[in-house]
Amino acid sequence: MEHNPELVVETKNLTKRFGRITAVDELSIEVHRGEIFGFLGPNGSGKSTTMGMILGLIAPTSGCVCVFGMDVTRNLPQILKRTGALTESTGFYPYLSGLENLRYFARITDGVSPQRIEEVLELVDLTNRARDPFSSYSLGMKQRLGLACALLGDPEFVILDEPTNGLDPAGMKEIRELVKLLGEQDKTVFLNSHLLHEIQQVCDRVAIIKKGRVITQGKVKELLNRANVLQIKTTENDAAFNLLTGKEWLTNISRNDEQIIFEIEPEFAYKVSAVLAENGIYLTEMKYRENTLEELFLELTGEAAI
Numbered sequence: 006m007e008h009n010p011e012l013v014v015e016t017k018n019l020t021k022r023f024g025r026i027t028a029v030d031e032l033s034i035e036v037h038r039g040e041i042f043g044f045l046g047p048n049g050s051g052k053s054t055t056m057g058m059i060l061g062l063i064a065p066t067s068g069c070v071c072v073f074g075m076d077v078t079r080n081l082p083q084i085l086k087r088t089g090a091l092t093e094s095t096g097f098y099p100y101l102s103g104l105e106n107l108r109y110f111a112r113i114t115d116g117v118s119p120q121r122i123e124e125v126l127e128l129v130d131l132t133n134r135a136r137d138p139f140s141s142y143s144l145g146m147k148q149r150l151g152l153a154c155a156l157l158g159d160p161e162f163v164i165l166d167e168p169t170n171g172l173d174p175a176g177m178k179e180i181r182e183l184v185k186l187l188g189e190q191d192k193t194v195f196l197n198s199h200l201l202h203e204i205q206q207v208c209d210r211v212a213i214i215k216k217g218r219v220i221t222q223g224k225v226k227e228l229l230n231r232a233n234v235l236q237i238k239t240t241e242n243d244a245a246f247n248l249l250t251g252k253e254w255l256t257n258i259s260r261n262d263e264q265i266i267f268e269i270e271p272e273f274a275y276k277v278s279a280v281l282a283e284n285g286i287y288l289t290e291m292k293y294r295e296n297t298l299e300e301l302f303l304e305l306t307g308e309a310a311i
């Protein structure tokens with residue numbers, strides 16, 4: 006496979022079967038350098054299995070997966086040196102403290118200095134609790150320690166499996182802020198989640214999967230703007246509504262107290278301002294309705310998200 010250096014992860018027709026179950030089905034995705042990529046799908050849709058194949062923990066049935074342009078099945082050690090991961094089962098020792106756990110993982114990661122351990126503890130806000138046993142940590146603290154561990158080797162690629170699982174809103178926000186911070190540091194982040202809200206807030210691009218297949222992938226902003234529903238406010242809404250009703254270049258017009266709403270192709274949107282201005286009515290606001298990922302997800306997967 007010829008490599009585009011801007012791609013950190015590239016899978017082609019990646020498939021994994023467990024007996025009769027096809028967990029991942031001809032999956033082709035691209036993760037670009039420096040982006041926060043959301044991998045979104047309902048429970049059991051193949052997110053963790055895909056992540057396992059990216060990390061070389063699970064052997065594909067067919068298809069291929071390249072990280073940094075290298076085939077995972079052949080160049081795993083080189084790939085893992087540049088990658089940090091938070092999996093569903095990062096194994097910490099319960100009786101060791103957070104600090105001791107990190108020291109243990111630092112020994113099996115290349116080039117981690119004692120200062121780096123302090124740094125990652127500070128980053129996830131665990132410095133004050135670093136000497137307490139892992140077993141005494143709350144779920145949020147355990148997840149944060151997992152993230153600290155993934156960041157020990159200062160990896161350029163970070164892959165996180167549902168990092169906010171089981172956390173309360175404040176804990177989720179903390180993790181989200183950390184993920185955003187990684188994005189600002191030009192790291193590439195691959196984030197598995199079934200939480201749309203989370204993906205919508207932190208991710209640049211997203212792939213939505215169902216039953217192991219990609220249903221759609223693209224920039225979050227573009228996916229959300231695809232229905233051309235325009236909302237306008239004007240200096241005279243009654244008159245504007247009457248003027249626009251029946252125009253052949255728009256459909257499904259309706260109004261409420263504040264605004265007028267209709268569907269229109271972007272290339273005709275200028276006609277709205279032109280017609281109104283000719284009649285001495287002026288736009289005070291004009292914007293395309295932003296869909297939420299939640300609506301899109303429901304529409305595409307037919308399943309409710311959590």
Ligand SMILES: Nc1ncnc2c1ncn2[C@@H]1O[C@H](COP(=O)(O)OP(=O)(O)OP(=O)(O)O)[C@@H](O)[C@H]1O
Pocket residue numbers: 023026027028046047048049050051052053054055199
């Ligand atoms: N080791 C395994 N043996 C058999 N079946 C498996 C195995 N691992 C995963 N599966 C099956 O593959 C499918 C995808 O599972 P996977 O864990 O990848 O989904 P997921 O999207 O991560 O789900 P969740 O949101 O619940 O974490 C499921 O039907 C699951 O039961």
Ligand SMILES: [Mg+2]
Pocket residue numbers: 052053054093166
């Ligand atoms: Mg999973």
